[in-house]
Each structure stands twice: as C-alpha cells, then as structure tokens.
Amino acid sequence: MSSSVPLVVRLLASSVSVASRAGKIVRDVMSKGELGIVEKGKDDYQTEADRSAQRCIVASLSAQYPKVNIIGEEDGPESESELPSDWIISEADKEVLSLECPVNLHSVKEEDIVVWVDPLDGTSEYTQGALMLKRDPWERWKMYLTHPLISIKWYLSLLQSNYGFLEHVTVLIGISVNDKPVAGVIHQPYYKTMLDGEKIMGRTIWGLQEVGVGGFTPAPPPASLIITTTRSHSNPLVEKALQVMNAGQIVRVGGAGFKVLQLLEGKASIYVFASSGCKKWDTCAPEAVLSAAGGKLTDILGNYYKYGGAESRPNKTGVLAAVNDELHSYAVKRIPQELKDALSK
Numbered sequence: 001m002s003s004s005v006p007l008v009v010r011l012l013a014s015s016v017s018v019a020s021r022a023g024k025i026v027r028d029v030m031s032k033g034e035l036g037i038v039e040k041g042k043d044d045y046q047t048e049a050d051r052s053a054q055r056c057i058v059a060s061l062s063a064q065y066p067k068v069n070i071i072g073e074e075d076g077p078e079s080e081s082e083l084p085s086d087w088i089i090s091e092a093d094k095e096v097l098s099l100e101c102p103v104n105l106h107s108v109k110e111e112d113i114v115v116w117v118d119p120l121d122g123t124s125e126y127t128q129g130a131l132m133l134k135r136d137p138w139e140r141w142k143m144y145l146t147h148p149l150i151s152i153k154w155y156l157s158l159l160q161s162n163y164g165f166l167e168h169v170t171v172l173i174g175i176s177v178n179d180k181p182v183a184g185v186i187h188q189p190y191y192k193t194m195l196d197g198e199k200i201m202g203r204t205i206w207g208l209q210e211v212g213v214g215g216f217t218p219a220p221p222p223a224s225l226i227i228t229t230t231r232s233h234s235n236p237l238v239e240k241a242l243q244v245m246n247a248g249q250i251v252r253v254g255g256a257g258f259k260v261l262q263l264l265e266g267k268a269s270i271y272v273f274a275s276s277g278c279k280k281w282d283t284c285a286p287e288a289v290l291s292a293a294g295g296k297l298t299d300i301l302g303n304y305y306k307y308g309g310a311e312s313r314p315n316k317t318g319v320l321a322a323v324n325d326e327l328h329s330y331a332v333k334r335i336p337q338e339l340k341d342a343l344s345k
C-alpha cells in the first residue's frame, strides 16, 4: 500500500476491507448454528459472531496501525485460541485509497485517532434471525421456547417477516480525530444483490468528511415525516419522544447503523432514541457517514458527542439524527424540556 496516501484515507480503505471480512464471519457463525449467546446485562447480549468479528477487526487494524487507539464493544478477557490466519486482513479498498484527503486531515498521526468498533450492531435482530433460518416449523418452535430474547409478540412478528430481521445487522467501524467522527464504515452482511443471476451477499457503505459517501447512492428524504427508532430497546421515555414528533409513520428497526441507513435511503427522515442505551461504538461510524452525506447526529439536546478515548462509553443523553439541519432543529425543538432533563440527570 502506498504510504504517500494520507493516514486517514488508508485507515478508511483498510476498514472497508476488514468490515467485509468480519461480515463473512457473522454469516458463517449463523450458518453453523452455534450462536454461543452470553448475557452481558439486561437486554444486552453477545454472540460468537460479535466476539469473532471483533477479533478479526481489531487484530487486522492494530497490526497495520499499532499506535491507533481501537475501542471495541466486546472488549473483555482475550481469547486463548489463536486467530485463523485468514482473519487477518491487510488489503485496502482501492476505490477508497484513491480518494482526495480533506486538507485538515492530511497530517493526522496515529496517536490522534480513536477507532470505535461495533463488530455486530443489531445483536437482538441477529439472534432472532437464527429462528427464521430453521425451515421446519417444529424445530423453529423448539428453538423459540429456549430462546432468551424473544417474547410471543416478537415471535409472531418474526413469522410474518420474510427473512427475519437479518438485514438490520451491520458491522460498524468509526474513525474519530480530536473527538470528532471524520470517517466511517457501515457494512451490511445480509444485504442481497443479484449480479448476472448470481446472489451476492453483503454491501459496504463508507463516508469521509468533505468527500461524501460511497458504496451506494443516497436517496432524497420521504415527502412526509417518517421517524425511525428502536424495535428492541423501547421504554416509556423513548415512546414519549416519539409521540411529540407528530410523525406520519414510525419505523421500528434494529441497530444504530441500520437506522442511519434508513435515513440515507430515503425511508425515514429522523432517528429518535430518547434513552441512554446506545454507546460510542453504536454512533461513531453512523455519525461519520451521515454527516458526510449532509445529515446530523447528536444527543436529544442537540449537542454533539465527543469520541476521545477517555470519554464515557454510554450516549447518556440519547440519539437524535436527521437527514439535514432543518429537520434536526425541528426534532430538537419538539422534545419537551422535562424529557431532556430526565436524560441529563
């Protein structure tokens, strides 16, 4: 790889390649059927796919960029087992490598960068998706009975959905410089495209400050106000914030990455989540990609989060994102003060 390419662009190009490999790991774990679900906390789970995808991303990036501070969601005791050699990716996406680096990022050093990794965003939807891969209804029912995450209401909605909610799953790699997300990758392992009659799995969307987004073509916002929000982590405050938006429609989907994709694809115009459940790894890459496309992601007070390595992990004051500044200000104004106060406490 040419070292004349500025560091941020090289790191983004490497992240695009490694996210795609991590996405394959996510699919492979699902195909084997041994999800290895571990409960980290209330409504907070981890699977073998989360653990393995993170190992692949962190090992690949830290081998090439040893002084970059890489923070992953699934940090914990290091696994003893050796990493398969094909999990270490040293390739870098050629299209991204040829991008013009914004002038203010030209001289960024490894020490100035913090990378936030969410190896699998939408873990609830991933584990529920496993059910839909069981073709035999009796097998599916047995799996449901032993599944820790699914209520009967969800089971029924799953049966109505075509392919479960696997499309909501993303791999997120966010690159921040001096507290600010400047570049990011959102990879969708279960996005399907047909090419010459052949099914291709996965697509990778990237964003770079001042350059724009790649990997897909953003669509204009919908004509009426459509809000996207959580489908698996709601609570009374979250619902209150949705009520005040006066939206024509509310779309409940999994993952912070997928909700930002809903905004970029013209399926919704505002993402509202008045809860402290999301963390920095959930929003770093989505914020970078959204802002590169002209959108804005902040907390529900309208303040940007900071992404330095010493910042606390939770996004305590919620998430509010919109496709443009005008819709973002509309949403900030609509949120009642008592709700802002409740999250700021």
Ligand SMILES: Nc1ncnc2c1ncn2[C@@H]1O[C@H](COP(=O)(O)O)[C@@H](OP(=O)(O)O)[C@H]1O
Pocket: 042, 043, 044, 045, 073, 118, 120, 121, 122, 123, 124, 229, 230, 231, 232, 233, 234, 253, 254, 255, 256, 273, 275, 276, 277, 278, 279, 282
């Ligand atoms: N109450 C809560 N507890 C734990 N994690 C939460 C949470 N609310 C949101 N999150 C995390 O924020 C991300 C987006 O959530 P949602 O899909 O509900 O919008 C998910 O990331 P992960 O799937 O990577 O863990 C989810 O776990």
Ligand SMILES: [Mg+2]
Pocket: 044, 045, 046, 073, 123
């Ligand atoms: Mg998680």
Ligand SMILES: [Mg+2]
Pocket: 118, 120, 121, 122, 255, 256, 281, 282
């Ligand atoms: Mg996440």
Ligand SMILES: [Mg+2]
Pocket: 050, 073, 118, 119, 120, 121, 122, 123
């Ligand atoms: Mg995750």
